[in-house]
Amino acid sequence: MRRAILTGVLALVAAAPAAAQPRAGIVRPADERGLSLLELGRQLFAGNCSSCHGGLARGIARAPKGQGSGGITGLGPSLRGVGARALDFYLSTGRMPLSEPDAEPERQGVELSRREINAIIAYVTSLGPPGPPVPDPHPEAGAINDGLHLFTEHCAGCHQVVGQGGVVTGARVPPLQYATATQIAEAVRAGPYLMPIFSDKQISDAQLDSIIRYVLSTRNPPDRGGWGIGNVGPIPEGMVTWLLACVLLVGLCVLIGKRLKA
Amino acid sequence: MRRLPVAVIAALLGRRGRRAAAEAHGERIVPEGEPAPLGAELVVAALLVLSAICGAGFVVAFAVTTPATHQTQYLGLALGLCLTFLAAAAIVFSKRLVVDEDAEEDYPEPHPAEQAEVREIVRESGSRITRKRLLLGAGGLAGAGLTAALVAPAVSLGPVFDTDSLRSSPWTRGKRLVDERERPLLAYDIEPNTFYTAYPEHEDRDRIASPVILVRLDPNALKLPADRADWAPDGILAFSKICTHAGCAISMYRKPLFAPADPRPALVCPCHYSTFDPATGGDVIFGPAGRPLPQLPLLIDPATRELKAAGGMSGPVGPSWSGVRE
Numbered sequence: 001m002r003r004a005i006l007t008g009v010l011a012l013v014a015a016a017p018a019a020a021q022p023r024a025g026i027v028r029p030a031d032e033r034g035l036s037l038l039e040l041g042r043q044l045f046a047g048n049c050s051s052c053h054g055g056l057a058r059g060i061a062r063a064p065k066g067q068g069s070g071g072i073t074g075l076g077p078s079l080r081g082v083g084a085r086a087l088d089f090y091l092s093t094g095r096m097p098l099s100e101p102d103a104e105p106e107r108q109g110v111e112l113s114r115r116e117i118n119a120i121i122a123y124v125t126s127l128g129p130p131g132p133p134v135p136d137p138h139p140e141a142g143a144i145n146d147g148l149h150l151f152t153e154h155c156a157g158c159h160q161v162v163g164q165g166g167v168v169t170g171a172r173v174p175p176l177q178y179a180t181a182t183q184i185a186e187a188v189r190a191g192p193y194l195m196p197i198f199s200d201k202q203i204s205d206a207q208l209d210s211i212i213r214y215v216l217s218t219r220n221p222p223d224r225g226g227w228g229i230g231n232v233g234p235i236p237e238g239m240v241t242w243l244l245a246c247v248l249l250v251g252l253c254v255l256i257g258k259r260l261k262a
Numbered sequence: 263m264r265r266l267p268v269a270v271i272a273a274l275l276g277r278r279g280r281r282a283a284a285e286a287h288g289e290r291i292v293p294e295g296e297p298a299p300l301g302a303e304l305v306v307a308a309l310l311v312l313s314a315i316c317g318a319g320f321v322v323a324f325a326v327t328t329p330a331t332h333q334t335q336y337l338g339l340a341l342g343l344c345l346t347f348l349a350a351a352a353i354v355f356s357k358r359l360v361v362d363e364d365a366e367e368d369y370p371e372p373h374p375a376e377q378a379e380v381r382e383i384v385r386e387s388g389s390r391i392t393r394k395r396l397l398l399g400a401g402g403l404a405g406a407g408l409t410a411a412l413v414a415p416a417v418s419l420g421p422v423f424d425t426d427s428l429r430s431s432p433w434t435r436g437k438r439l440v441d442e443r444e445r446p447l448l449a450y451d452i453e454p455n456t457f458y459t460a461y462p463e464h465e466d467r468d469r470i471a472s473p474v475i476l477v478r479l480d481p482n483a484l485k486l487p488a489d490r491a492d493w494a495p496d497g498i499l500a501f502s503k504i505c506t507h508a509g510c511a512i513s514m515y516r517k518p519l520f521a522p523a524d525p526r527p528a529l530v531c532p533c534h535y536s537t538f539d540p541a542t543g544g545d546v547i548f549g550p551a552g553r554p555l556p557q558l559p560l561l562i563d564p565a566t567r568e569l570k571a572a573g574g575m576s577g578p579v580g581p582s583w584s585g586v587r588e
């Protein structure tokens with residue numbers, strides 16, 4: 001712990017730009033362009049993923065001895081058969097690689113390029129059964145009305161009805177404001193972290209299109225006029241109103257006081 | 263509550279009887295005159311009685327009003343009129359009936375005989391003047407009406423004496439579980455890592471004990487109490503969907519993607535984050551809920567593989583009232 005603090009202080013003092021980097025940066029091979037996709041994926045996986053998911057993506061279910069690459073050792077699930085669907089979701093939202101293995105994977109800046117992501121997907125899916133591919137949703141074919149209904153039924157319990165996210169005990173529920181249509185489809189089918197997995201028996205592909213269309217529509221809700229105050233809800237808006245009312249009331253009191261004195 | 267007016271009337275009649283007996287033994291000093299016009303007293307009494315009627319009207323309106331009708335303006339009207347009449351009575355009383363005259367005179371020599379006479383005069387005059395009793399009675403009535411109006415909503419918060427209805431549920435042995443569209447659920451339909459809502463077949467879904475939440479866990483990971491060992495065939499568990507804290511619908515199921523590192527599976531209520539452990543039979547592992555989620559024992563029909571209830575709920579469904587804690 002003390003060493004970590006010392007390192008952090010040194011990093012802050014010595015090199016300000018270094019502070020913008022994640023604590024465990026991406027480990028890259030020297031000449032990416034010269035490598036085939038599969039070989040690049042193998043090297044990236046070994047450098048960034050294997051300390052938790054194991055050298056051959058079989059997962060680590062018991063605490064390992066020693067330290068893995070980047071000083072990180074942790075437990076991680078097997079990636080055999082999870083398919084491009086889950087891999088693309090975790091990598092393209094910046095949830096993986098995870099700098100702290102016990103933390104909840106959350107959306108952050110993506111450090112990997114698209115080619116690097118494709119390389120890792122190609123490598124991992126080559127190890128075992130290829131698994132489900134990246135879904136190809138068509139939100140324009142969905143209906144916002146149905147989407148709202150289905151979202152309320154299946155998703156709003158955790159994500160709130162306008163997709164703002166929230167909490168479930170033990171984890172944060174991400175807001176859906178930054179997710180792309182493909183990422184939403186991937187998450188629904190793959191069930192990242194604590195999210196339930198919704199199969200096509202529960203939510204059909206057509207229904208999923210409607211849900212995605214609805215989620216995308218929540219980013220630009222129709223403006224009903226009035227003072228939005230950042231659309232943060234009735235309580236802060238009420239507080240602003242009270243503030244205005246208080247100023248008015250104080251002004252009134254001052255006026256009355258002056259009249260009484262005169 | 264019903265006995266109160268009876269008791270008041272009995273007390274008044276009793277006193278009248280006693281007084282009549284006292285007058286019988288001698289001649290009156292004050293002649294029994296015409297009853298004086300009551301005037302203001304009657305107005306005050308009428309206002310107090312009106313106030314009592316409005317208080318009772320509030321109780322009636324409260325009993326009649328259901329969440330479906332939303333006629334809450336009658337509640338406000340009744341209580342408002344009750345208080346208005348009470349205030350009007352107080353105003354008339356203070357303006358017209360309270361004597362506010364000061365008279366000063368020397369303290370008289372004691373005259374026991376005259377004092378007795380004066381007492382008798384007062385008493386006998388009092389037999390004609392009913393205003394004190396009238397006003398006390400009317401005031402008591404108004405107070406009772408207002409008290410009833412204020413107490414009724416508080417008393418109606420949950421059943422106090424009759425809690426049997428909370429234990430009734432539409433689930434009986436052999437009742438099939440169906441989804442939102444009345445399609446029977448098969449054991450094969452229930453996949454792990456997700457959750458389903460089910461209802462009893464051909465029953466009212468609005469009953470609080472109707473909706474259940476279904477999850478499938480690894481049968482080896484279950485730690486059910488011994489008497490529930492066969493309640494979860496193939497690891498399929500059913501619990502009431504209604505949180506035992508405040509009665510919200512449990513709409514969150516967290517399932518670990520990677521069991522060694524993630525939090526364990528739990529049913530979570532979105533209102534106040536009461537968290538229930540399905541593996542141990544719905545025990546509370548976090549949050550304000552005071553008792554476990556009622557579990558529904560399941561069986562799988564050997565012929566059709568349909569999911570059926572194997573009995574009733576393990577406990578009262580819905581939020582906890584004073585009469586239902588366990």
